[in-house]
Amino acid sequence: MVREYRNNELEAHFKSIHGNPVITTCLDPLERFAANVYTRELFLDVRREIVGVGGVNFVTKVRRSTTIVYTIEDYGIPGRPLTLLYDRVVNRVQCPCQFWLRKGYPCRHMFFVLKHEHARKIPSKLVLNRWRKDTKSLENYGEGRAYECSERGFLLRQGALHSASQWFSFVATHSPGLFKTAMSGIRALCEQIEAACDQKGPSAKGRDTPSVKDPVVVKTKVAPGLRK
Template sequence: MYGVPVMMTCLDPMEQFAASVYTKVIFTQVKKEIDSISIVNFISKRRVSTTMVYTVEEYGFPGQNVVALYDLKRGRLVCRCGFWEKKSFPCRNIFLVMKYEHVKIIPERLILRRWRKDVKTVNGYTEKTALADERGFLLRHGALDATSQWMLFVGSKNDDLYKKCMSGIRQICCDLQACSDNDTMDMSLNAACDVRDPTVVRSKGAPSTRGHKG
């Protein structure tokens, strides 16, 4: 819908994730904040329980310190500069903290639903059509793909989360199959419902998925 933006900053993973999530207008503003990391000076950091407390200042304003908090356990990022209250997306200070903590994905709680590319695309198109044509299928597919990326990221962190995520995917696929009245989708839903662990997928006689794109 919007094309693929050219990566302009030195933080490609962070910028690419933002480009995949935000609408074009909001991404342009977010990219400016990512690029503005260069004018933010790191002062210090200290640990308070599970939270890392960062102190930074902006170039040209020495002594005007700003505090940003990062809680790894809860995936919480907060800056006390007041930018979030005005713009509702992360500021340059938060992106600096993400850089220091090697965080490549913007926490889900910092991405408002109204700024998301998938919500804007599908909801806007729904008003004009019943989404029964090929374009509607592609829009829905893209929206589901973008929304599921965070689930896949969290579900891959450890074995317990992986098992819970896999169990949920199996259940959702089976529920979708039960609710679907479209005969043309039955074959793909049957295959999706039978989600297996990696060691089982390679068993003899298992159907091959190579060459097929969702």
């Protein structure tokens, strides 16, 4: 079960890096920027907020020095205006709904202000590092002394190679010439890796896959019988 969870994590991370979701909203630059920055799973939530811009109504706009004060209201909730602050100098947007503080990504009110300002990117201060898909690289899986001789390191390296080989196979099958080149390269690489394993000895092959033994059986304790 844990092996499947870790493999699913690697596959989801690989799709986030190499996948290109279909752009469906009218705010193409903002949606495309979000698709290139956020992970695939979070991008779906961010896109819902971009779509929600259609449910925001404009009320007033006032310029105060370098700050622009927007007053907006949600569709269907008249009489409850929201005041947003947009600073062009520091490229910052503040919204009183506190959605960004709870979720970690911009709300539909912020996207409405970015749309009104003709912004093509989400401000860097609104993009948290933990939601970026380039925070974790596939090449870094399994690195470090803690992962060298453990089963987790073995599974991470296996999953990373499996994910990378899927894209390699897709590209190599576009033409017969690329297919032959890929097959010859794979055979040569396999021979090289097998030769390196033989030099290390048979003990090195099974070092990364420790065996799991059965647990020790302990006699259960029962409640003592009651005498009449």
